[in-house]
Each structure stands twice: as structure tokens, then as C-alpha cells.
Amino acid sequence: MSGHKHNEPESDIALRVKAMEQLLTEKGIVETNAIDLVADYFENKVGPRNGARVVARAWCDADYKARLLADASPAIAELGYSGLQGEDMVVLENTPQVHNVIVCTLCSCYPWPVLGLPPTWYKSPPYRARIVREPRAVLAEFGLEVADDVEVRVWDSSAEIRYMVLPMAPEESAGKSEEELVDLVSRDGMIGVAAH
Amino acid sequence: MDGIHDIGGMHGFGPVEREENEPVFHADWERRAFGVEFFTGSRIGTNGDQSRHAIERLPADVYLTASYYEKWMLALQTLLEETGTLSRAEIEARMAELANEETDHG
Numbered sequence: 001m002s003g004h005k006h007n008e009p010e011s012d013i014a015l016r017v018k019a020m021e022q023l024l025t026e027k028g029i030v031e032t033n034a035i036d037l038v039a040d041y042f043e044n045k046v047g048p049r050n051g052a053r054v055v056a057r058a059w060c061d062a063d064y065k066a067r068l069l070a071d072a073s074p075a076i077a078e079l080g081y082s083g084l085q086g087e088d089m090v091v092l093e094n095t096p097q098v099h100n101v102i103v104c105t106l107c108s109c110y111p112w113p114v115l116g117l118p119p120t121w122y123k124s125p126p127y128r129a130r131i132v133r134e135p136r137a138v139l140a141e142f143g144l145e146v147a148d149d150v151e152v153r154v155w156d157s158s159a160e161i162r163y164m165v166l167p168m169a170p171e172e173s174a175g176k177s178e179e180e181l182v183d184l185v186s187r188d189g190m191i192g193v194a195a196h
Numbered sequence: 197m198d199g200i201h202d203i204g205g206m207h208g209f210g211p212v213e214r215e216e217n218e219p220v221f222h223a224d225w226e227r228r229a230f231g232v233e234f235f236t237g238s239r240i241g242t243n244g245d246q247s248r249h250a251i252e253r254l255p256a257d258v259y260l261t262a263s264y265y266e267k268w269m270l271a272l273q274t275l276l277e278e279t280g281t282l283s284r285a286e287i288e289a290r291m292a293e294l295a296n297e298e299t300d301h302g
Contacts (some may be wrong), residue, residue: 011297012291013266014225019290020269021232023282029239035231042230043220070227105204107248108264117230119218124265126209141211156204159245 003146042117044147050081051164054091055190056181059169068166069093076114085112086162093166095190097145101139101161102155102193104132109157110130115192122191132156142193146181165189166196200256229265231241234271250274 010018024030052078056066068075072089077083089111092100104110105128110118121127131138135152139145146152155163167189173181188194221227239249251270254262262270276282 010295011225013263015294016273016287017225017229017232017269018212018294019287020273020282021228022294023286023290024232024236027281029281030232030235033229034235038234039221039227039231040233047220050281103204106201107251115277116219119214120264121212121214125206125210125260126201127212129203129206129209130212138212141239141294142214159272 002035020067026077031166042112046113047116048114048185048190049182050116051111051187051190052102052182052185053079054081054114054164055166055185056178057090058166059173059181060178065093065166072164083113085109088160089114090161090163091166092153092163092192094168096150096168097191098151098153100153100155100163100165101131101135101156102165104129104157105132106156107127109159109162111162114164117189117191139193141190144194165192167194170196173190200259201251201252210239217296226265229269233268236272237275241283242275242279246275 107121189196
């Protein structure tokens with residue numbers, strides 16, 4: 001919600017956005033309703049729950065997992081998730097030998113259809129600068145200690161490719177249904193800054 | 197191209213600061229900015245690479261200090277100007293009008 005109260009001046013950027021939206025609306029370039037719809041979609045209808053369903057399916061169904069790792073975008077589309085910023089997906093499997101983590105050092109590329117819009121820290125200079133130079137130190141700050149004998153692979157998004165991590169199923173996943181497994185998968189697990 | 201955006205591996209940054217239960221948008225203007233950016237590029241004939249490049253061309257101090265959606269909007273302003281869609285002066289004149297309205301009704 002907006003923190004703006006009527007007796008406080010709006011910030012420069014809030015005024016700038018309002019001015020740009022008004023002028024672009026007057027020119028017929030944008031429409032208020034369309035902006036409302038797309039903002040609502042990305043705020044409320046898409047998010048890491050989508051990715052969690054993909055991960056849970058892969059944990060339960062070996063054939064699905066094989067399709068997901070071979071060619072991720074069509075496998076993800078099987079669950080109904082596709083579109084902008086997910087056209088060319090690559091899913092990276094964590095194993096007892098390899099831990100994967102994703103970044104976009106140059107900007108903020110992120111797999112929107114499965115994870116929604118990225119958190120601010122993912123887009124921030126400290127994460128982008130440090131995760132490629134000292135990944136184990138950054139992961140430790142997130143509370144994830146990666147053993148010395150596990151290789152850490154950091155994947156830097158390109159202009160086209162969007163990555164997502166397939167975490168290892170945790171011990172507590174044993175005997176759970178696919179629907180219950182969805183709850184064990186976090187956004188951070190699919191970025192690679194958490195175990196799952 | 198070398199530039200401030202090419203930040204991977206750069207030294208000197210502190211801890212990664214996280215926000216508990218971070219909302220998707222932090223203010224209504226971020227929501228509006230996302231929507232404006234979402235539709236405008238295709239309507240003025242610019243693509244995602246041009247949007248990124250416009251962000252990369254922001255002055256380094258702005259790049260490091262402006263918030264994420266603020267950078268989007270400042271970059272979009274560049275593209276609006278370069279495509280002859282809207283000038284910065286038009287945008288800032290409208291901002292002044294809006295600020296006056298606020299004062300009048302405040």
C-alpha cells in the first residue's frame with residue numbers, strides 16, 4: 001500500500017511516475033486498467049509457489065525430472081507456467097557433490113513464471129558483486145554452510161537464459177505427498193541460497 | 197561494455213541486506229512503474245536490450261544509489277526522449293503541476 005498521506009509531499013520519483021503514467025495515458029500508449037491488471041498479476045497471481053510445484057513434481061516423478069533437466073521450459077509449461085522471462089529456462093540439479101546458485105551480475109534477470117518478481121537483495125549490488133567472488137561466504141550469511149567437499153557452481157544469467165535450482169529433497173520429505181512437498185520448497189531454495 | 201553495471205566480482209560491498217517478508221512492491225508508485233514499463237517498450241518500439249542499456253547508461257552515482265524501479269523509470273525517460281515520445285521537460289512540467297495540485301488540496 002502507498003505510504004503517501006495527503007498532507008505530505010510525494011517523493012520526486014512517485015511524482016515522476018505519476019506524471020509519466022498520465023502523459024503516456026493521454027498519448028494512448030498505456031492504459032490504467034491494463035497497468036492495474038499486470039501489477040495485480042505479478043503481485044498476487046505468480047510467485048515461488050509455481051516453482052515449488054515444479055520441484056515437488058520432480059521429487060516425485062523421475063520421468064518428469066528427466067524431462068525438466070533435459071529441456072526445462074516445456075516441462076515447466078506442463079504445469080501451466082510459461083511466458084515472459086521464462087522462455088529459455090535451464091534447471092540446475094543440486095546433488096551431494098554439487099550445489100548451484102543463481103545470479104544476474106549485470107542486472108536482475110530472474111525466472112518470473114516460476115519465482116515471480118525477484119526480491120530486492122537479488123537485484124542489489126552486494127549480492128551481484130559478491131556471489132561470484134565469494135559464494136561460500138555469501139551463502140553462509142544466508143545461513144547455508146556448504147561443506148568443503150561440495151562444489152559450488154554459480155550461474156550468471158545471460159540476456160536470454162533464466163536459471164532455477166532444483167534442490168535436493170530434504171529428509172523430512174520421506175513419505176509425503178506431492179502436495180505436501182510443495183510446502184517444503186522455498187524461493188531461496190530455488191535461487192540456491194537455501195538448502196531447499 | 198565496461199561500466200558500473202558490470203559489478204560481478206567487484207570488491208568493497210558489504211553484507212547482502214535482506215528484508216523479512218518483503219512485499220512484491222514497496223509503494224504504489226512501484227506498482228505503477230512496473231506496469232508503465234511493462235507496456236511502454238513495445239508501444240514505442242524499444243526492446244528489453246535497449247531498456248537494459250538505458251539503465252546501464254545512467255550516471256554511476258545514480259546507478260548505485262537509486263532504487264530498482266527508480267532506475268527503470270529514469271531509463272524509460274531516456275528512451276521516451278530518444279524515441280521522440282516525451283521530453284524530460286514535458287514530464288517535469290507535469291510533475292510541477294501535480295505538486296501544485298497537491299499543495300492546493302493539501
